[in-house]
Amino acid sequence: MRQTLLIAHLTVKCWLKQPFPLFAMMLFPILLLGITYLGLKPLLEDKQWVEPFAVAIVDEDNTFETKLLMKQYEESEELQNVLVFEKTDAAAASERLAANEIAGVVIVPDGFTKGIRRGKNIPVAVIGNPERPFQAELLKQVMVSNSNLISSAQSGANAAFHYLRKMGLSSEEFAKYRDTIITDFTLQALNRNKIYETETLSEFGGITTVEFYSLSGVLILLLVGGLFGMSLTARSEQTALRERLTLQGVRSGVFFFSNILSVFALLVIQSIILISLFSSVTKTWSLSATIITLAYCIAVSSIFALVQELFQRNGAKWGAGIILVVSMAATSGSILPLSYLPEMWRGVSFLNVVHHAHSGLVESLFVGDDSWMPVIVLLSISVMIWVAGLLLITIKKRLPWSGQLPLHV
Secondary structure (H helix, E strand, O other), X not given: OHHHHHHHHHHHHHHHHOHXXXXXXXXXXXXXXXXXXHHHHHHXXXXXXXXXXXXXXXXXXXXXXXXXXXXXXXXXXXXXXXXXXXXXXXXXXXXXXXXXXXXXXXXXXXXXXXXXXXXXXXXXXXXXXXXXXXXXXXHHHHHHHHHHHHHHHHHHHHHHHHHHHHOOXXXXXXXXXXXXXXXXXXXXXXXXXXXXXXXXXXXXXXXXXXXXXXXXXXXXXXXXXXXXXXXXXXXXXXXXXXXXXXXXXXXXXXXXXXXXXXXXXXXXXXXXXXXXXXXXXXXXXXXXXXHXXXXXXXXXXXXXXXXXXXXXXXXXXXXXXXXXXXXXXXXXXXXXOHHHOOHHHHHHHHHOHHHHHHHHHHHHHHHOOOOOHHHHHHHHHHHHHHHHHHHHHHHHHHOOOOOOOOOOO
């Protein structure tokens, strides 16, 4: 154990003599996070895909019912996130449309309300701005959705009229109920101040998209950090140090565990930075989450220490490490939930340390279940890797073509 700690200390000192690769490794996650955030900013910040754009409304019918509809449009929170309605006349709307000041014009024609009363379809005219095709198409879809709601209201009103006629009401009583029914059905269909009912079904275990992918980002960046840490322990200075100490009788198993410790130390420092960013975004962290993260760092450093023992050439180490990072990220359920993945990949995720760390952190931070099972699983996988690494070292000692230097027993 003393030799392991000493060699890990010497490894860190070698890194500090040439700090540029070390600083590059430490700053890489922050740089990658910054680039990713800029790319995903519209997704992470609500209602930022489309800035609200102006639309002119021309109410040529000018009845009580159309005034109520216009008021609902103006006060709807859902529509306010996309549209800004401006009441005007036809001439002013045409001028503003020609000047590219608005995205479109909505014209409620004369006789619109009477058409609803008589069951006659008098459509609302929607004129889009060809200079703003995306906004014009969005306006069209919004108005089509609302016209469908009004058509539903008209169908309900017609059914009510048929029922009232069968009751044998007088013309005065029928006229009295008719206007009330039209208004009630129309407003009920549009559901005042709540035109759209939104229900989100999430595959993210009841947590938000930002929380899910922020957690995924921390774990995947630590996985990438383990790859960079492996490259630091495989530099020429480290190889020369290992050869000298091997000739002095230091066993290969000591180098194996010293690599784990040195990379683990780097990942701990990196995790402090990433957890600080994560907690600033989600406003949450816990002691159990810290322990899970430390167990995950041990597992990641163990995996890349084993990769370093498997391959002699740095190119092969990098190639295997990149394939390992991509495959573990893809099958972990941290990029796509496991329900989206093929059944075979879900089975593979049982051996994936990213999957166990991610699910454990979700349970700890957002569900409130402080189970120690993820820690036990991660440490068990680490122990299995240690055993595999020691067996590999023993086998390599017995193979004359393995390139292993002779050891003093």
